[in-house]
Every structure is written in structure tokens, then in C-alpha cells.
Amino acid sequence: VQLVESGGGLVQPGGSLRLSCTASGFTFDRPTIGWFRQAPGKERERVSCIKPVAHNAYYSDSVKGRFTITSDNAGNTVYLQMNNLDPADTAVYYCAADRSLYKLWENGRPDYWGQGTQVTVSS
Numbered sequence: 393v394q395l396v397e398s399g400g401g402l403v404q405p406g407g408s409l410r411l412s413c414t415a416s417g418f419t420f421d422r423p424t425i426g427w428f429r430q431a432p433g434k435e436r437e438r439v440s441c442i443k444p445v446a447h448n449a450y451y452s453d454s455v456k457g458r459f460t461i462t463s464d465n466a467g468n469t470v471y472l473q474m475n476n477l478d479p480a481d482t483a484v485y486y487c488a489a490d491r492s493l494y495k496l497w498e499n500g501r502p503d504y505w506g507q508g509t510q511v512t513v514s515s
Contacts (some may be wrong), residue, residue, distance in 0.1 A: 393417040393504040395425075395487045400509030403477055409511060411472040413487035422446070424493040425470045426502070427461070429483035429511075439485070441497050442470060450497055455481075477513045484508040 399411040415425060426441025440459055442449045444467030451459060460473045474481065490502035 393419075393489060395489060395504055395506035397485065397487045397506045397509040400485060400511045402512045402514065404515050405478060405513055407477050407513070408473070408475045409477065410474070411485055411487075411509060411511070413470045413472075413506060415468055415470070415487075415489055418489075420491050423467075423489050423491060424496045424502075425463070425487065425489045426450075426496050427470075427472050427485055428488055428500070429481075429485045431483040434483075436486075436500070438497060438500055440472060441488075441493070443493060444468075444470065474511070477511075479513045481511060482513050483511060485511050 394416045396414045424443050427439040428436050430436040440451045440461040442461045444463035449461050458476045463470045486508045487506035488502040489504040490496040496502040
């Protein structure tokens with residue numbers, strides 16, 4: 393499985409960014425694909441995830457109402473639209489995937505990870 397992220401960058405507080413994760417190589421159906429982030433000196437935290445075919449989406453409380461996760465119809469690309477960004481959102485954002493929603497979202501231990509993309513929110 394290969395996960396390739398894009399779309400990170402520098403944005404001012406209150407601004408928006410859209411991250412993309414293109415997935416390939418799944419040997420199973422109905423994967424769960426999600427986003428985690430890790431800020432300097434902090435533990436990695438879950439952000440959002442989706443089961444692309446079913447379009448069921450989940451969000452952490454810290455991003456609910458500001459971030460939206462979607463997928464294309466084929467389920468190969470997942471997007472994270474981030475609005476009203478705050479300096480506290482500054483982190484490396486990682487795309488992740490697993491066969492199990494529970495393993496990815498509840499345990500935070502998905503089998504597959506992307507390389508990460510930096511998001512910096514600063515004036």
C-alpha cells in the first residue's frame with residue numbers, strides 16, 4: 393500500500409488549506425483512510441478518517457466544524473479541507489490507512505502511513 397500526501401504549506405491564521413492523499417495497492421476492500429498530525433514536542437493525534445465507499449466520516453473534537461474529509465468516487469483519493477486554521481493546527485499531517493476502522497481510529501495504530509506533509513499556520 394502506498395499513500396502519497398500533498399497540499400501542505402504556510403497559511404495565515406483564519407486561512408484554508410486542502411490536503412490530498414492518493415492511495416494505491418490495497419489488497420482488501422473498504423479500507424479506512426484517515427489523517428493524523430504531530431506537532432513538535434507533542435504526541436501524534438488523530439484528526440479525521442473516512443471509509444470512502446460508505447462516506448462515513450469521523451472527526452476529533454479539536455477540528456470538528458472546521459475540517460471536512462471527503463473522498464473521490466473511486467475511493468482512491470481522500471481530501472482534508474481545513475478552514476479557519478489556527479496556529480495550534482501547525483503540525484506534520486500524515487495520511488494513514490487500515491482494513492479496520494477500529495484499529496485506525498480507536499487504537500491509532502493503522503498499518504499503513506504516508507510520509508507526511510507540513511502545515512504551518514502563522515502570520
